[in-house]
C-alpha cells in the first residue's frame with residue numbers, strides 16, 4: 001500500500017491553501033499505508049466543520065454526519081461490525097462543544113475507535129467564532145472584546161473520563177502525527193488524538209510557528225505513559241510548554257469485549273431470525 005492508494009480521483013480538497021487539515025489528511029494516508037490497512041476495511045466518520053470534509057477525499061468508506069454527532073454514528077458502525085477500523089475526524093467545536101456529552105460517554109465505554117480532533121481553537125467553517133479551546137482573551141468575530149470563558153482542556157477531560165489512549169500531535173509535523181496515528185489505531189480501546197491544527201484564515205495566533213515554538217516531544221526518557229499521575233501533570237502543561245506524544249495509555253477491556261453478543265462475533269455476522277411480533281403489536285393497539 002502507498003498513501004496514494006487512499007486518494008480519490010474525482011476531486012481534490014477545497015481547504016484554504018496552507019490549512020492544517022492537509023497535514024492531517026496526508027498523515028492519515030501515510031499511517032493507513034504503512035499499516036497496510038485495506039480501504040474496504042476502514043470507515044471514516046466525520047462531524048460538520050472544515051475538518052469534517054476529510055472523508056470526502058479518502059478512498060475508504062465514509063460518513064459526513066451532523067454537527068457534534070460524529071461519535072454516536074461511529075459507535076453504531078463499530079457495534080454493527082467491530083472488525084472494521086473506525087476513525088473519526090472532527091473539529092474542536094464539534095467534539096469539545098456541542099458533542100462534549102458523546103465524547104465523555106464514548107471514552108468511558110472504551111469502544112475501540114480512534115478519534116482525531118482537528119484542534120484549531122476556532123470555528124473554521126462558520127468563519128471564525130470562538131471555540132471551546134480558544135484561549136482566554138482571544139479576539140474573534142463572536143468575542144470582539146476577547147474570550148471571557150476558561151478554555152476546555154481536552155487532555156484532562158479525557159483522563160478524567162477513563163480514556164485509555166490520550167495523545168496530542170500537530171499537523172505541521174507529519175512524521176510525528178503519522179506515528180501517533182498508527183499507535184492510536186493499533187490501541188485496543190478508545191484513542192484520542194488531539195491535533196494542533198493551524199487555521200491559517202481565522203486563527204492568527206495558533207500558527208505553525210507557534211506550535212513549533214511551544215511544543216516538545218514526549219519520549220521514554222522524559223515520560224512514562226502508564227503512569228496516570230505523571231500523565232495528569234503533563235495534561236496540565238499548556239502555554240509556554242506543550243507536550244506532544246502519548247500522555248497516557250492503559251489496557252482495559254473494550255465495549256466489544258464486555259458485551260457477550262459482540263465478544264462472540266460481529267453483529268453483522270449473526271443470523272437474522274424471523275421473530276413473530278404480531279402478539280406485541282396486538283398488545284400495543
Ligand SMILES: Cc1ncc(C[n+]2csc(CCOP(=O)(O)OP(=O)(O)O)c2C)c(N)n1
Nearest residue numbers: 048049050051067091092093094123124125
Ligand atoms: C446543530 C448545528 N449547530 C451549528 C451548526 C453550525 N456549524 C457548522 S460547523 C460549526 C463549527 C465548526 O467548528 P469546528 O467544529 O471547530 O470545526 P472546523 O470547521 O474548525 O474544522 C458550526 C457551529 C450546525 N451545522 N449544526
Ligand code: SF4
Nearest residue numbers: 016019050124199200
Ligand atoms: S477556514 Fe481555517 S480550518 Fe477551514 S479550511 Fe480554511 S484554514 Fe482550514
